[in-house]
Amino acid sequence: MTASRPRRKVVAVWAVLFILVGIIIAVQLADRSAERADATYEAQGGDRSRMVVPVLMEDIGAVEIAHAGALHRFERDPAGLWLYHGPHAPAAEPARGHQADPVLAEKIAKAFGGLGRAKFERNFPFDPKGQDYGVQNPATLVLLYRKGEQQPLVQYAIGDMAPDGVSRYVLKIGAKQVDTLPEYHVQNLVSLVQAMTAPAGALDSTLGGVRSLTGAPAGGPSK
Numbered sequence: 001m002t003a004s005r006p007r008r009k010v011v012a013v014w015a016v017l018f019i020l021v022g023i024i025i026a027v028q029l030a031d032r033s034a035e036r037a038d039a040t041y042e043a044q045g046g047d048r049s050r051m052v053v054p055v056l057m058e059d060i061g062a063v064e065i066a067h068a069g070a071l072h073r074f075e076r077d078p079a080g081l082w083l084y085h086g087p088h089a090p091a092a093e094p095a096r097g098h099q100a101d102p103v104l105a106e107k108i109a110k111a112f113g114g115l116g117r118a119k120f121e122r123n124f125p126f127d128p129k130g131q132d133y134g135v136q137n138p139a140t141l142v143l144l145y146r147k148g149e150q151q152p153l154v155q156y157a158i159g160d161m162a163p164d165g166v167s168r169y170v171l172k173i174g175a176k177q178v179d180t181l182p183e184y185h186v187q188n189l190v191s192l193v194q195a196m197t198a199p200a201g202a203l204d205s206t207l208g209g210v211r212s213l214t215g216a217p218a219g220g221p222s223k
Contacts (some may be wrong), residue, residue, distance in 0.1 A: 004119070009171060013149065028165065050119050050120050051060050051116075051119055052115060052116075052118040052119070052120065053115060053118070053144060054154060055146065055153070057112060057113065059147060060075050060112070060116075060153075061145055061148060061149070062074065062085075062144075062145040063075075063115075063142070063143070063144055063145070064141075064143040064145070064152075065140065065142055066140070066141035066142075066143075067139065067141075067189075067193050068139075069138045072084070072086070072196060073085040073086065074108055074112070074192075075149070081102065081105040081109075082104075082105045082108035082112065083108075084104070084108065085104060101173070108192065111188055111189070111192045114188055115185065115188070115189065118181065118182070120170070120179035120180065121179065122167075122179070122183065123178065123179045123180070124177060124178050126171060126175065126177050126178045133160055133169035133178045134159030134169060135157040135158075135160075135170070135171035135173070136157075138157040138158050138159055140158040140186065140190065141158070142155070142156045143155045143156075154172060155173040156170050156173070157170070157173060159171060160168055166182060166184075167180040167181060167182055167183060168181055168182075168186050
């Protein structure tokens with residue numbers, strides 16, 4: 001009888017471990033299933049009212065990022081590959097004299113793929129005469145253009161860091177509210193701009209900081 005008690009304890013411990021492992025696997029499978037369902041829903045034109053890109057990313061033909069006093073334009077070539085058009089290009093100028101590099105185009109597409117999945121978090125009423133959240137004199141502006149259009153589909157002013165330290169205030173130009181967006185989405189775009197303007201030898205290492213943005217850091221935004 002005495003010898004059988006340790007065996008029963010060992011069996012009980014292993015049983016608990018198997019149950020815990022089963023629960024963890026079930027939760028992971030459920031999360032993956034939910035992610036696939038969300039991706040399918042969005043691909044079929046689902047509600048994008050809280051998305052940074054209000055249309056499917058495949059419909060975006062150009063992205064402009066104004067940062068550090070310069071306007072940086074990225075656009076698709078006729079084959080759909082992304083290229084860096086340079087800080088000199090106005091919105092209406094075609095991409096003559098520019099040719100997409102397949103490797104670089106893939107890295108740009110990766111960065112913008114993350115932007116296409118980015119969602120706003122919290123929102124607050126915006127009163128220009130009150131707290132401006134840093135959006136009235138922003139350090140960064142982001143403009144998105146539909147394919148074949150010269151006027152931006154949407155423009156965002158990137159404001160101050162929120163008190164939580166992981167989110168940043170963003171104003172959609174013309175809106176009456178400011179939203180919060182995880183800071184790493186903003187840093188991803190800044191890293192992309194820095195990569196495009198870095199010396200040739202530093203390009204790959206700078207692009208190493210561009211994240212795929214498939215997940216968010218821990219913690220939620222707060223005002």
